[in-house]
Each structure stands twice: as structure tokens, then as C-alpha cells.
Amino acid sequence: MTSAAPPTVPIVAAEMRPSRRGLVPPGRLALRRFLRNPGAAVGAIVLLIVILAVVFGPMISPFDPDVGKILESRKPPSAEHWLGTDAIGRDQLARVMAGGRVSLTIGFIAALLAVSFGTIVGTLSGWFSGVADAIISRIIDILLSVPAVLVIIVFAGILGPSVPMLIIVFASLLWPQSARIARGVVLSLREQEFVQAARVLGSRTLFIVFRHLIPGVLPAVIVAATILVADAVLSEAAVSFLGAGVQPPQASWGNMLNDAKSITVLSSMPWLWLPPGIAIFATVLSTMAVGDGVRDAIDTRRIG
Amino acid sequence: MPAAVLSLNDVTLDLKTSDGYVRILHDVSFEVAPGEIVGVVGESGSGKSMTALTVLQLLPPKARLTAAQIEFDGTDLARMPARGLRGVRGKKIGMVFQDPMTTLDPVMQVGKQIDEAYRIHHPRASRAEARAKTLEMLKLVGVPDAANRAKQYPHQWSGGMRQRAVIAMALVNDPRVIIADEPTTALDATIQAQVLDALTRARDELGVAVVLITHDLGIIAQVASRVVVMYAGRVVEVASTREIFADSRHPYSNALIESRPGAHKRGEPLTAIPGRPPLMSDLPPGCPFAPRCASPFKSERCIAERPALELSDDGRLSACHYRNESQRTSA
Amino acid sequence: MRTRTFAGAVALVAAAALLSGCTSHGSSSVKADKGPTSATFNLYQHPQSFNALKTSVGAEALTEELIFDNLVQVKPDFTFEPRLATSWDMSADGMTWTFHLVKGQKWSDGKPFSSADVLWTFNATANPKVGSPASTKLANVVGYNEVKSGAATTLSGLTAPDANTVVFKFTKPSPGFLGAIAQGASLMILPEHVLKSHDPAQLGTDPWFNLPTVGMGPYTMTKFTPDQEVDLVKNKHYRSSVGIDKVFLKMLTSDVAEAQLQTGELDLAQVAPADLSAVQGIQNVKVTSAPSPGFLRIVANDEKFPAPVRQALLTAIDRKTLIKTIYGGKADLVNSSFLTKWAIPKDLKTYSFDASKAKSMLTAAGFDFSKQYTFEWVPGTADRDQAITVILQEWNSIGVKAQAKQVDAATQLADIKSKAYDFTFSGGGTYTLDPASSLAFLSCSNAYPAGGNVGYYCSQPFDAAAAQAQSTVKQSDSAPLWKAAAKIENQDVAELWLYNPQTVWATSTKLKGFAPYGDFTNVFAEAAKWTIG
């Protein structure tokens, strides 16, 4: 074919440019999808209600959660005590809220510590493969399979059961879960072009880690964090059953349930075990729903 | 041209999106005859892959086939119940997919996967009989030392080899039609030739009808006898390969031909079709290609009125008001 | 299979899957009764082994009472019931005790019982290497010191003139010796023909006691699964008839025990005060109770809290209300460490509840309100945990900064030994028989770890009065002396006494002949007479 001058390329007229409507920034897209997902939205609302009740409840409740009138012990719900009173005459509603403050503090702080430590270790071990990674992943595997509650009982025996001790031990046993997830994400990110490009451009490791890897890892780790919160709250309950949980008279959902585990209470005094039971159940349910919601929202594959 | 073995008529498909259904296939019609390779060509997003999936109803849950008449073997596949369709899939019509890396089950031996394809449709067949058929097909598509290689796993085969295995799998039940959805896109040039060779051998030795979906006009030129050009979910031109290259009657076909890398001179900038393929949910009123059309004959009519797919005076099928004019500006 | 109404689909799917694997099972209470009769009792604690020489946990004493027998047994009305000793007499000067043994009595394995078994048992008890707590009861027997120092292996003061007579000679008058050896499950007679070949030094940890199959009690042990069950079968050679063929001792938590009372799987269980009202509601279950031989008290570290402070702290506790609410009235207020009726003076100070008075008493005593104090105890018993929480509340309300610190037994003992603790809790004990038994936790010489005086209470006048009372032989003479000692202790508030709780028993109506015992460790004393069905 003989060559000819290429056809003149007309400037595309303004009105012919495709409209902007279809393109939405990914952040807002994820948020919109999160809110449209019924489970996640309900979960978020329930979690918010629980947190508000736990933070402000004790302030507005007229009763001191730790002090009760023994003559009014085990009274069913009444106008004065909306959720009745416990075996020592303390107001159940005040105790559930105060207990919530303890359980959630343990849950969130332990999860926060575990996630932040786990993410950093996971990211570094994922990035620096080789001996360091092998050792770290061995430690992760071993810690992952340690029966947490038994270790806590031993530590409670030595250090004496207290909230800080519970938080530290939970955090030290829960971080491997987020570390494993972070490491997995980093291993896949490392192969991706934009990270290799950054490396080629000579950016220092720390810059790559904090500019590219951590943001890449965060969404997946947030999901893990919500499960860790649920884990910590449940473990606190199991630990208090074995006698090493939060110290009376301070309330926690775990020790409230533990006090209510007799047949008599189960059969005839539901207000002693329903409130803490429902509180744990609602919190764990909503944190997991939020976790699932976040995961579905940010999972790029499901945008299509 | 011998009677068509498979013919699609007015296939119309909607896809559920966040804000309601969007039509992505508009009255797509074409047919294919035994021993013939028909190329379906178009940019990505033109609906050509969706058309391929519609034939065997392998559509994603979000898709809704609003209207279609898919004639095959005297029946309409669009109306066929699921059980009936299963009798067609893999037996009478075989599929070949784009990315060989993900089309095979990673944890199952290649040979076993092809045996499975055979034994699905021949339940009483013995293992040995299935394996013999598998090896026969593998040899046909050019896989060396088939007996041993069949015992290996997909990750131990190269991309090209895997695509040939997929073709063998599609052929194992002596289908009458093969639908290949961009079978060479994920492979580099040298391997492409081997895959195309396998397809042409299937056409010539087994008389199989092949629907070859691709965006690469070079492949069309090599193996396809007829071409269906699609743009924005519509068929815009159907013609023999020779007619398309010599005298395409639709500006989009011509633009495709122009932008082939081989068509320009060394040192000159590559020509590309300006603008972007339109969003299915936001089609302009007139001819969908109008905003990007560089045809000298382009007029107000193109923007106002949507051209239908009709025969030109000299029998050429095109969806352009100026179907009688040859769009091939350069010699 | 009976239809299920409960909606837990997932659990039932699994249950149905497993159930299909086996025939449907009626609950045990429906078992046909024509075969051997059997009864199931619950043990409040988990026994580890049944070494009658070194009984530690209450449940071990209970079981040993069923498989072993002793010379004499004291009854709830404080009279003495002859057992292996049909009769006994004390010399005028109280220096010699002679016991006449039952004739023709056999061990459960058919071997004859003789004075040799009694000699072997008492010598083993005295043997220092065995370390039996009951050895102190033989401290006044002639030859005890030689055995203790290792110079001799047998007590020279203990002789057996013939196969059916045993004579104890003492270094000083010992009128209380009969009471000492007749109390609860101590000094049970062990089979000499089985154990004489065992190394005396290892008797303390002899594995034979993990499954002692030879004894003279109403039952013989056939199987012991730690933390699960003890299987006992009737002893054919028992000195009288035995009402029930098979007895099973289970080790359930109080909640599950209560559940099994309802389903009829359990025939006898001790009931915690908190579950009293619920258990009373169960049909075909009878609830009986008797005052326990001990009492619950708060132990203040006497070296940190002098008498006036202890008096004030006691006054700050509303003990009457605690009894009414937590114990459902099943407990009696106590104002003395002595529980033997005839040894308690009438005019004891009552320290009745008065918060404001308590606060002024504390200020008068120069109590440091700013300091933080800890109250250590071993959690797990519902009524004690609740009582302590209420008491801490009451102390806090008068300005005493005391907070709870739950610990396990070993930590509690460590803090007591190091005197690091401020307050702790103590309960139980058997003090109803002999006032001298209360000295175990009151006299200076018994300060922990030498003895049970964990409060470190030490008062010379009290010790002098007690010593004088202890050495007076006749009860009518010693009573006024004991009352004088009790007066001093009541004034000093050596222990912050709370109340003497009743031991509550729940028995199925099928169990006949059961009489409630205060001392839960010898509730089985009359087990032989019980029948079932």
C-alpha cells in the first residue's frame, strides 16, 4: 500500500466528551457500597449504640455499679431498676454499662495493640523475605496455635488478674493473626509493578513501607481488627469463668455472666444473664458485621 | 455457502448495574457454517465476549437475556432448559477462553480434566477409553509426548501448551462448533501461531465451525473467512475477510484497519482511533460511532439518526448511512 | 426417638446425627429397680487420694468414712458410739486408756481383725516420716518423743495384751483422748496384713491409697476415676447390715449437681445457701440442714490492726442482714471463737451493727483512713463472695479504703506467711466438741506456719487462762475456766466472727434413713443404715 498523509485528526469537540457521571472516586464508592450493604449498616448502628451506652451510660445512671443494697438483691426489673438487681442488690443496667466499658476497653485496646504491632511485623517480614521472614512466620504459627485462655490463667496466677494484664496478654497472643494477614498482602503487593517501580526509582525502604505497603495492607487488617475485638471480648468472658478475669466488685460482661451461671438463675432470673449475654452478643455480632462490610466494600474484585 | 450450523438472531442482552438495567447487546445477529472460521472483532467493551457467553448461556447472574433466538441443530438455545443446555455445552459446542493460566483447575492433572470433559457426556465410557480420546485430541492440537504430559499439572505447562490443552478439551466430544473467546490475547506472537494452527486444523480435519472472537485484525486476516465487526454492543458490518480489507463499508471497520500497527510506515506515529468507546449506559442518539467518525461522508444525519444494519445496493451488510460508499480512503 | 420441640436446628442436627448412632436412652431414674439397689452422692470437692493417715480435703474424709472404720465415733448429740471398740475404760488418774475390741470381725477381704491392726495404725500415725496431722493426738502417749526423734519405731506406751484388747499409757492425764480419736474421719484403722510389707517412710505417698480396696467400712472401693467418680460396693463383712448395694460418688459443680437433683440422677448433694430456694422447689427432693461445727470469720492481721480497730470493723458489719439475705436465715450469729456450748459465757459483747459508732471507734483508735488496704480470699463459693463484697461496701461507706483481691489458695498462704496481707477470710473447722480445738487458731504457740493461727493473735492472759482450763480434767471444773478465756477473746475480737452457717443437704425422697450432719465431713457416719427406692 502506497503511503499517504495520515488522515487529519480532528480535535474532539467538547460536547462529544463522555460525561463525568460514571466515574466515582474509589473511597466514596467503597463507603456508598458499605452503607448500602444492610448487614454492615445495621452492625455499624448497633456498635455505635453500644459504644454510646457504654461511654455515657455510667455518667447518667443514678446508681453506682459497684455498690448495692443487699436487702434489694435479685429483684426483677422494676420502674426503679430497669433491668432489676443482682445477687448483691446492685443495679444491673448500671453494671452492664460499666461492664461494657471494661470489656470494650479490653477488646478495643488489645485489638489496637495487636493490629498495629502485628501489621508492622507482618509488613516487615513480608518485605524482607529470607531468614528474618522464616523466623517470624515460625513464631507467628506457634503463637497462633497457643491456647490463649490457658496462658492467661497462668499469667493471672503470677501477676494477679487485672485489666492491664489482660490487655497485654491478649494483645501478645492476638497480634500474630493480623501479622499473618499483613504479611500475605505484602507478599502479593511486592510483586506488583507500582512497588517495583518505586524500588527502581530508588525510594528508600521505609518510604516504600509506609507510603505503599501500609496503606495497601490497612483495609485487610482493619477487617482482622474487628474480628480481634470480638475475640478479645469473648476471651475475657472465658477467662473470668475460669476465675482469672476482671476483679470484683468491678463489673465486666464476662464476670457478670459467670456469676449468673447457676441453674436457679437460668431458670428463674433471666434479668441476671440476659443483659450481659445480649450485650456480648450484640457487640460481637456488630463488630463482625462491620468487619464483613468493610471487607466487601474494599474488595476490588467485587466492584464489577 | 453451506447451511449455517449456528445462527444468532436479534440477541439483546441487559446488564444490571447500581442504577438499573443497561442494554449491552442490541439485536446482534450473525451465523457460522461448518468448516468455516468467522471472526468477531471490536474494541474491548464492544460486547463481543458477552456475545460468545450468550450462546451457551454462561452469563453472569447480573445479565438478563431480554430477547434472543439462537438457532442450533434445529432448536433455539435461548429457550432451552438448563438440562438441555448441559447436553449441548462441551458436547456439541465447545468453548475456548482467553487466559489459559486460569481456565484449567490448578489442582487437577491436565489429562484428567480433559477425560472429565469426555466422561461428562459419555458416562458409560471407561477410563481407558476417555484417556485414549484425550491423548488423540492432544496430539491433534500438537502437544508432544501427550501420554506423559497428561499426568502433569497445569502449572507445569507453558501458556501456549495450556491453551492447546483447552482447545483439545473443547474438541474431545467432536463438537460441531467451537467458540473461542480471544484465545490468543494472553499469549505472545510466536505461541499465537501454534494456537491458530490448532484451530485451523480442527476446522479442516474435523469440519468444525469456529467463532473466533478477537480484537486483533491480523489474526482475522490470517484465519477467518468472514468477519463480524461489532461496536458499542451492535453489529456494524458483516463481510468476507477480503471484502472488509479491500472495501470496508463502515468507518469503524476502516478505522480498525488503519490503526493496525503493521499498516503504518517506520518512524511515523502510530495512528489510533481518537476518543474512547462510549459507555453503554450513555449512548448518543445518532450513530454510536459518530463522535469518533473520521469519514469524509460524515454528516448531520449521522448525529441525528441511528443507521440500521442493512444491505447496501451491492449486497454489503453495514450499519452506516453511507454503506454504498467505500470507506477505504487510502488505496 | 421422641420428637424435639426445641428450635435450635443446628445443635439438633448434630445431636440427631450422633443419636442415630446409638439406641435411645431413658434417663437413669427410670432404670428397672429389681436389680441391685444403687445410689449416687455428690462430693463437694475433688478427692485426689484416700490416705487415712494424711487426709487433706473434706471429700477425702467423707469417702474414707465409707471404706474404713475407727474405734469410736462421736454422734451429733455428742455421745460416743462404740464401733471396733465395744467398750473402753479410763484409769482414775486419767493416765491409762484400755479399749476392748469387737470379736470375730473380718476385713473386707475376709482376713480377721485384731489388735495388731490397731497397733500398726497408731504407730504409723506417730511415725514422723509419714507426717500424719493426727500424730499430735498421740503426743502424750508414752514413747511418742522417742518415735518422733527416730530412736524408736513403735510407741512403748501402746500395748496389746491379747488379740482383742489395746492399752494406751500416757505421760500426763489425758481425759480428752477419747474425744480426740472419736472425732470425724481420723485415726481410721488400716489393714496391717496388707500394709506391713510397705516401706513405712513412703506411707505418706503410698499409691495403694489411690485405690484402697481393703477396709472395714460399710463399702469397699472398686474404681476411682479422678475428677469423675468413685465406685463403691457393699462390704459383706461389715459389722452390721448395709442398706444399699452400690454407691457412686460423683464430683460435679454445684450447678450441675442441682440439675441432676432435678433429673433424679443424684440422691444426695450439699446445697449452697444461694441455691436454697430453688432446690426447695424441686419435687421429690427433701431439704434438711444442721448447724455446721465451724464458723465463717474475717481474719485481720493482728500485727497491723489492734483490738480496738478490730472491734470497730466488726461493728461496721451488718451480720443480721447478711444472714437473712444471703443465707436465707440458715445461719446463727456468733460472737466467740468457741463453739462448745458449755464453754461459752452468757454475757458476751455482741458488737451489733452501728455504722456511725464504728466510725467513731475507728477515729478513737487512731485508724489511718488514708491508707489503701486489700482483702484477699479464694473466690468460687457464691455465698462467701457475695458476703465479702457487701462487707467491703460497708467498710468503704465508713471511710475504710479496703478493696477486693481474689487469689488462689497458694498465693493466700504465701501472703499470710510473709504477713503481707491485711485481711483474709477463713471458714469451716470443727470446734463444737472440745473448746481446746479452737486454740489451734488462737494460742501464740500456734502462730502460722506452726499452726492455724493465721491472724497472729497473741495474748498472754488468754493463753494462761486457756492453759489452766485445758489441764483441768473434769468438765464441771474446766467450764468456768474456759468461759473466762472466752471472755478475753470476745473482748479482744481475735477473729471478726460472722456466723455459723448451717450445712444444707438435699436428698431425694427415695433415700431413707438420712440424718443431716453439721460436720459435712462425717455425713456418711450412718451411711450403712440408709436404704434407697
Next chain:
Amino acid sequence: MLRSLLIRLVSSVGVFLIIAIGLFGLVRLAPGDPADALVPIDAAPGIRDQLVQQAREQLGLDKPLPVQFALWFSSLIRGDLGYSFSTHQPVDQMLADRLGPTVLLMGSALVVGLIIAIPAGVFSAVKRSTAFDGVISSVSVVALAIPSFFLAMLGIYVFAVKLRVLPSAGMHFSGDDSISDLVYHLILPVCVLALAVAASFTRYVRSGMLEQLGLDYIRAIVAKGATPFRALMHALRNSLIPLVTVLALFIPAYLAGAVVVEQIFAWPGMGQMAVNALTVRDYPVITGFGLYVAVLVLVCNLLADILYTVVDPRVRTSR
């Protein structure tokens, strides 16, 4: 592949020894003296401290720590775990007696849990975001959200007390040693434990299946004319591969749950023995139990690696 396994084995033994030494020290850190715990407070007034000293000598606690350690470690190497302070039985024999009930309980709970989890996970993935999926997900989260001890109490109350259909505790009715009676006693504790297992594994299976069902090879299988069931089986096999390692690592971790259930159902397993030993500072038993858990953890870790290579052909053939 063998070389890396060998390294793994050696490192595991090394970790085991470190844990053993750690346990020896950790246990002695706890306040309280085992000898003290053995002699009751009100026993032998006046001479109690001599008895305690005697008990301490018998238990060998009076020797200086390094000597104790040397004695203990040398016997450990010979596989002798020493004698329990309270029951004086050899610890290894106690562990052996208690191993049966715990393995029986945990094993059957694991099996029942998986029997529930796999179909539930597959169905909720196939019928994604329909009512069915909603029910399965919420039930599995509900089962996770209820502490196991509370589930156990509810179970006893409903099934044993109210409905009188199941026994409330123990392994047998007194005196009845038949297998059917054992199974009958297994039902309630196994259901409680199995629910926890099922809950977490349903979520794993579901997310695994969701991922696989989205891949191209599934569509290729359907294109071959396969029935939906056959396609599901392909997807299930692929999604179960990562589960094998998760399962292996899960077994020791959920021993803690078994401890709680054993406590309530009076099940004579390892957990109950450990908790009792902890309260009386029975060092040999606590250390013995700690070593048992360490071995379980290390073996499961090793198992996870081996299984991973055996089950996933991609890994098996590429090394």
C-alpha cells in the same frame, strides 16, 4: 522437600526445649509454696510447720533451684515427667489416662463441626447475599458470639433439666460402661464445642468458596457441560486446601474451649486436671500439661506444613 522438613524437625525440638525450660521457671514464679498447699491450715496445731518442711523435703523442693533444675531436666530427657505432688502418681501416666477423654471430646467435636461447616459454607457461598446466606452467616456469628461456658449451661438447662432428653454431665451413668452410654453422654458437650468449630469454619469455607467460584476455571467447567454440583466439587476441593493448614493450627488453640466444657460437664479430661493442678501449684503436673500443649502445638505446626505440600499439587511438584 525432605531437607526443609528436617530443619523444621530440629527447630521444633529446639523450641520444645526452650518452652520446657521456660515452663520450669514460669511455674516457680507464681507466688505460693506447693508444700504449704499440701498441709491443711488447721491440721496438727503446733507442729504444722514441721509437716510442711517434711513435705517440702519429700518433694525435693528444699534443694537449691539449680539442683532441682538439673534433676528435673535429666529426668525429662529420659522422658520421666516426675510425680504429682498431690496424687503422687507418675505424671505421664496421669496425662495418658486424661488424654483419652480429651481427644474423644475434641476429636468428635471437630468432626461434627466440620460436617456442619462444609455444607453450610458451600451453600451460603453459592446462594450469596440471599436469605439463606443471611441465615447461615448470622447463625454462625451467633454461635461465635456466645461464650462456650454459657452455651453449655443453657444446653444442660434445656436438654437435661427441662426436656430430660440428655444426661447433664459426666462420661457415663454410674456403673454403665457401654459405648452407647458414652455416645449418649457425648452429645451435649460435643454439640457445644462443635458449634464453636462450625461457626468459625463456616466462615472460612464460605470466603474460600466465594473466591474460587469467581475464578475462570469454574466457568470453563460449566462450559464443559458439567452439572452445578460437579463444578461445586471442583471449587470445594480448591478452597479446602488452605483450610487444612488453618485446621491444623486451630486444633491446639481450641483446646482452651475444651477446658471450659470439660469443667462444666465434669469431663475427666486434660483441661480439668490442669486447672486443678494450677490452684495447688502441683509443679510436675502443670509442667507436664504445658509440655503436652507445646508438643501438640509443634506437631500441629509440622503437620500443617506437611499437609500443605501433600494436599496442594502446585507446591508438591514445584519444590
